[in-house]
Structures are given as C-alpha cells and as structure tokens.
Amino acid sequence: MPAQSTATSSAPRKETPKPVRAYLFLYNLVNLAMWATCTVRGLLLLIKQTPPADNLPTIFHEVYWPLLAVTQTLAGLEVLHSLVGFVRAPVMTTFMQVASRFLVVWGVMYPFHEGSLFVDYGEGIVGGDPIKGAKLGDYAFLGCLFSWGVTECIRYGFFALQLGGFFVPKWWMWLRYNAFFVLYPTGISSECALIWSSLDAAGKIHPLYRWFLIAMLVIYVPGSYILYTHMMAQRRRVLRGKSRVD
Template sequence: MAGFLSALRRLYLSVYNWVVFLGWLQVLYLALKAIKESGHERVYDAVERPLQFAQTAAVLEILHSLVGLVRSPVSSTLPQVGSRLYVTWGILWSFPETRTHFLVSSLIISWSLTEIIRYAFFGLKEAFGASPRWLLWLRYSTFLVLYPTGIASEVGLIYIALPYIKASEKYCIRMPNKWNFSFDYYYLAILVLGIYVPGSQHMYSYMLGQRTKALSKAKKA
C-alpha cells in the first residue's frame, strides 16, 4: 500500500510539474514574440491568460507543503506564491494602466525563466528520480540574477500602480456600512511594499542556503 501511494504521489507531482512547465514555456514564448513584433507595450496582452493559469496553479504548492507531499516549508512557499499572486491579480489584472510599462517584460522574463528551470528540475526528479547536474546548477544558480530582477520588477509595478489605486478606490470599503468596517486598498499596497524589503532579504538568504546545500551534496555524489 505504501509503495502504491508513493508511486501515486510521484505520478501526480510529475504531471503537475510538467503541466505548469508547459504553461511557463508558453508565457516566455509569447512574451518574446510580442517584444520582437510589437514592443514591450504588448507583452501583457500576449501572455495574460497563460500567465494567470501558470501563476495561479502555484497555489497548489502551498497545499503540497501543508499536506507533506513535498519537503518545501510553508514558511518559504507561502510568501513567494502570495506575492506573485498579488502582482498578477491585485496589480496587473486589476489596474490596466500598469500593463504597458517595460517592467512587465522584465517581470515576465524573470518569472518564466525561473519557473521553466524549476519545474523542469522537479518534473525530471519526480519522473526519473534525479535531474542532470547541469539542470541542478541552473536551478540553484540562475536565481542569483533572476530573483533580484523579478523582485525589482514586482516592487516597481506596485509602486507605479499606487496613484491608480488611490484614484480609482477599487476594492476599498467605506463607512458607514452594515459591517461597521473600512478598508483602503491603497494602504494595503503600501504595506505590501514595506514587507517586500525584509521579505525579499529573508527569501534570498534562504535560497542561498539551499544553493550551498544542493551544490555541496551534488559534489559529494
């Protein structure tokens, strides 16, 4: 029974990783095609649906951590997935004024390259029990550049959205109301920006630690 459950787990995780891998591959292809043919202003329009699918699918990774399907701790999975979902839905989808900025291109390229490598690495690992060393090196080294460019793009787009958030009052709740409660999405966005500084430092340090462990283990193997 334990062997069957283990095989089922590997099959599920393998399918999940390869499906999302294909999603991010499509995002990268469409983004580069849009940049070449129409310029950075058209990137978001070209990738909107596959981006939303690929990024929202990462919600399952929180569940995977919670139920023990993977070893990644929820403490690192939740903030990374949550921040990307916020930018995907809470900024780009909610405020169209941000979509033509060049930071969208750097965001999409950083995200998609990172995730193509990551999902390929885990897809091969689940399907065959191991990944080639060159892919392991890419998995634990490319983030040194792609994580800062991705974070800078996320922070930049949230900052750019602030005046549009304030002017539109979208998602705001004003008193009086039956809940006797008020909420201002503008201040939430400012709070998120404030969290990015310590949060990104924590995540970068965590990934550096993971890189050291993974590459050291690979050398000994």
C-alpha cells in the same frame, strides 16, 4: 517575491507513494509547459516590436489574460502540497512566495488589465486615460514575465526530470541552484516597480488600496531578505552534498 527562489519546490519526500509521485510529475510537467508558453509568447511579441517599442502594452494584453493569470494561479497548489506533506517545502516560505506572486498577478495586474495602467501614451491600447508611470509598468511587466518564466522553466523542468526518473544534466542542476543570483533581484525589482507604477491607479479605486500597496512594498524588504538567504542556504547544502529541505 519571485517563485524563482528555490524555497518553493515540488520535490517529493522519500518513500512517496507512487500515485502522489505520478501526480507531482504531471503537476510539474503541466507547469513547465505553461510557463514555457508564457515566456516564448512574450519573447516572440517582444521581437516583433519596432523601436521605440511603442506597442509594448500589447504584450501585456496578449500574455496576461488568461494565460499568465491561470499559469501563476496553479502555484497556489504548492501551499497545499507543503501542508499535506507531498513535498519537503517549508510551509511559511512557500506561502510567502505564492502570496507575493498572487499580490502582483491578482492585486495589481488584474484590476488594471482592462484599465489605464498598461496603455500607450498615444492613442492607447485599451480604455481609460494614460497615467503617470504607465511606461514603467510596461517594462516592469516584462521584467516579471521573463524573470518568472525562465526561473519556473528551470525549476519545474528540474523536478519533472527527477520525478519522471530521467537523468538531470549537470548544467540544469547548476542553473537550478545558481540562476537565482540574477533572476531573483530582477524579479523582485520588477515586482516592486510594477506595484509602484500602479499606486496612482490604485488610489483612484480607493485611497486605502493605495496605502495597502505601499505597505506591501515595505514588507518586500524583509521578505526578500528572508527568501534570498534561504535560497543561499539551500545552495550551500546542495554543494556540500547534503539533502535539500526544499
């Protein structure tokens, strides 16, 4: 599930020691720069495409390894931040978000990034035979990339401004607590489509791996509801002027 949700946060607790605050500021700033790089690079590659976008698989290979993989892996530190009390994020919701992203990035994208999931139906971009659903995987990857990228630029930028003591524009605050209405559904649907498109390839690795991914799709339903309602509750608290719990 996309970390575009407001559940996972890098907002510090009150009376946070200066060294911790400085570390969180740098953490958010680095993540902002990396996610902006992923998003802009993907957008520029997409703009270069010519109808009917025959070379969409090249975007995955240009962006995923190692840029997107490393960028998303940094989110694992957010679970640690929550556990040690650096931030106010609930441990469980933070873990759920990070785990779902790791599933997609390392459990789906990585096993097939040099295989046959993201290849063209023509000559192909990498080795392996094209499989059913490869085109769905291409578009699903783009949905993940841009839903994640826009969300994370908003989120990490928001906290970098806060932690750095800078003014946070009202429009940025509005995006922070409203963009998820659009970005969460597009991110979730793209993640599910990507997992779905990988089922045949996963079955070639091992039948149990295919069933594992199917089980994860089933878990996405209640998991998405929990995180989405959590984000809506946070938004209501912020609009009412109460302190956030993220």
